[in-house]
Amino acid sequence: MERTQQIMGRARATFNSGRSRPLEFRIQQLKALERMVQEKEKEILAALKADLNKCGHNAYSQEILGVLRELILTMEKLPSWAAPQPVKKDLLSIRDEAYISYEPLGVVLVIGAWNYPFVLVMQPLIGAIAAGNAVVVKPSEVSENTAQLLAELLPQYLDKDLYPVVTGGVPETTELLTQRFDHILYTGNTAVGRIVMSAAAKHLTPVTLELGGKSPCYIDKDCDLAVACRRITWGKYMNCGQTCIAPDYILCDPSIQGKVVENIKATLKEFYGEDVKSSPDYERIVNKRHFRRVKSLLEGQKIAHGGETDEASCFIAPTILTDVSPESKVMEEEIFGPVLPIVTVQSLDEAIEFINHREKPLALYVFSNNKQLIRRVISETSSGGMTANDVIMHSVVPDLPFGGVGHSGMGAYHGKFSFETFSHRRACLIKDLKLEVVNKLRYPPGSMEVMHL
């Protein structure tokens, strides 16, 4: 499509002109983003409500707060992140300048997802701008109100040539992926992740893929079940379960399964009241397609709690399934909905083996009072990130990298890691043209004695 070519051409020409490189320019753009978030808070919250039925509190704390924090952190640290980093020299280079220079990559592509449609576009954008790049932003068309809003707002606050927004669905994204970018950051599912990487391979474009998977949650017999279940309930059902790092399923000993169910039920009542559907704090499934997908996972399962659905409003009640078989459909794909299966295991060994026989997840959770056990789980499994005795929280520590491994993704971002992801670390060695005598040792005709110096 001609329009994509034009957008790319303009972004690249502007990048090549050097406009996005000075630190002052980058900080000015970030300040403009900060103003945008503060001035247009109402509009942003309205879009999130329209897309996901997110209430103001949730929308602000899940999406806006994180963005503001990232902006402040980035503006604060950018001068030190962007400064050339001198490195350790050896005898031969003692009089040389040796350092790593952080440079922008060029024109990067950020593809957002629909579940946290604002922050998942904004956070990568912040890092890409900070690193001095031009950025093409492609918000998810599924969360169409937020996509529209971004398409209207970003050009009002940011440099129009450097940071264009491209909207549209699969055809537009496919077209975009034929273009040559200098980095692509994609948030979404594993299947499309493969497509993005294959497209990137044609241009040798490096990628950061923030994908998903089934994030396991192991509950040890030795733990405060009430606290554990409250924390798990919070992380599982926020955004109606549509969170890439939600605890996807529980692993626990059969003897505590009943208590786990009781505790979660009690917490759900505390959070959403007797009639969940009328709680202003409970979201909805994003669209009918996903509603039907999640609903179908309930077939043939033992529903210990919940299970009510209403297609018209894409409502699925917070649901718990017990004695789930590892071979059932609900244990095959990432649930991405308010359905919590419990799979019983006889021992920690069995739990670890269960986890390790499956694809590496984006997050992993373990609840226990036993520090030794927690250490074992960490060292005998692998995952993008993890939290012990809570859920979700590792993703809000600003200095921890956020990313997957294996099928849950590659690369990482957040804070300084965003800056590094969107930068090229160029090795620089500046020598003196004089002092040739030192070099004589390396020139032929070489002698073996010289080698042993």
Add this chain to the structure above:
Amino acid sequence: NPFAGLVSHLRASWLSGKMQSMEYRVTQLEALEHFLDDKKQEILDATASDLGKAPFETELSEIFLCKNELHETLNNLSRWMKDEHVDRTLALQLDSAFIRKEPYGVVLIIAPWNYPIQLFLVPLIGAIAAGNCVIVKPSEVSKKTERLVAEVLPGYLDKDCFAVVTGGMQDTTRLLENKFDYIFFTGSPPVGRIVMTAAAKHLTPVTLELGGKNPCYVSDTCDVTNVARRVAWGRFFNAGQTCIAPDYLLCTVEMQEKLLPALRKAIDDFYGPNPQESPDFGRIVSDKQFRRLQALLGSGRVAIGGQTDEAERYIAPTVLADVLPSDPAMQEEIFGPILPIVVIANMDEAIDFINSRERPLTIYAFSSNNKVVNQVLERTSSGGFCGNDTLMHVTLTSLPFGGIGNSGLGMYHGKFSFDTFSHRRGCLKRGMGREPLNAPRYPPYSQQNFRVIRATSRVTRKNDCTLL
């Protein structure tokens, strides 16, 4: 799938956790050093046979550099492996937040023929240090070295965790059908694309060390003798078959006139009046590469060298003057002992010339005026940069080595190797107590709770004053 069994065997070993301990990794790394020491003569012989490499060059580029990497790694491994603790926000003050370095699993290293030991061994050091199992696929083009590595290396390493696979294009293609947890490839951009496409099917992260045409700008203000020596050394080392060799020179016509006699003298100093008789000058690796290079000799005019001997796959150290951007020598990475000179009017033209082409692995700039060197550095982009010398920036283990754009993605050497082959896992350990502190985040929501969340988890500007 002929390699499925091998890959799953290695994966099972990795899952068993035997590679976790530092002691285990150290024994494997030390075994690599024994390999280099015990088999030094065999390595010298194999590379001499494959590439006509002078013993000095092999000792320097294949053994000495590898040992530096080994020592750097062994000296620092325990520090690199440690969990890195990070700052926390006020809300998480009593918790433990850290980055854990974890191996990926089963790593595939595909090596090229030009530095057939170094280019598998240095990545292998990083992969082992990070705790991975590794399959090494040496190049079939450097035949003697391939046989040496396949027959001898496995004896030094744990056979459950490390293997060498040999073969040509077909075997590599079958190998790439398997799922690896990381692929490290050194080679050409077209094959790099093939590797990355295969990796995409399994969502395998990759590091691609590719190539391109490394420009070498020589300004009018410089010590011509020193420039000529440093450039000649970098260009003709290993008979020009070096991914970071200066590929072509950019200079004014006046500088070209001054450089030619200086280059002639440098070549004579290094290799004598008949380089074919010098024990220090290498040979082209194969007939195919020889014929490819021969065809480039028609570019510009042969100012120095130009002689060839097909039986020996010998191409003399050659300098081509007045080469045009449209000439064959300027269409592909040369990867041979031929140095084209492209005449430009001034530094700005040189920079524009460089920027109108694919970003190379390295850019070189020579000038007595530091400002000139810095201008070239700042106004261009490349994997790495070296001012007033060639090749040396990759000998410092503290500098990352990697490309950008067509010249590659990712990097390694020193700690960067360890980081390349490690997954950085963000970890947060909380306690079960102090649950009331979590209360503000739970529904049902209220404005007051929200204010508490904002206050305890915000990152404030240093010159802000916050009253809680």
